[in-house]
Amino acid sequence: MGHDIDFYWNASVAFHGHACPGLAMGCRMAVDAAALLGVDERCGDEEGVCIAETDACGLDAIQAVWGCTMGKGNLLLKPRGKQAFTFYRRGAPEGLRLYWCAPRSDERTREERITHYLRGPAEELYRATRVAVPAPDEARVSPSLVCTRCGERTAEPMVRLLEGQPYCLDCFADPSRILR
Known part of the structure; x- marks a missing residue:
């Protein structure tokens, strides 16, 4: 994966149907998680896994960037109402949980928020934590x-x-x- 935020942002918008701050959150976390985990491509067909703690817009970016889907069994929903995603590769002993902690600024326009979410300093936007993850069984x-x-x-x-x-x-x- 080239980790080109513009390429993956455009792919996310095309998949989702419109640009919005929630989609930018998901895109940023998906691209950064890939870079932090050393993923070089879309993780093969079912190798890359994401556990999503929300069913909001950012989830569409995860699908566009990582290629995870519920149908392939590598997109798992753990509804907690949090903007958090755990990424890992099947068989790896640990993954990376990213939790979006950036305050929602009412001072920025929608477009300014999107730009900040895509290009702002990671430490201002999300918290990344290494976590042990039990790999799910193959899709059944x-x-x-x-x-x-x-x-x-x-x-x-x-x-x-x-x-x-x-x-x-x-x-x-x-x-x-x-x-x-």
């Missing part, structure tokens, strides 16, 4: 079961049993009264 294709109520095939890990019959999450009457 689960068998499907037919939901008793709606009749739609559903991946086995997402099925719940009620009186021995499989139900998808939308049809399952959860007796715990916890909304998911």
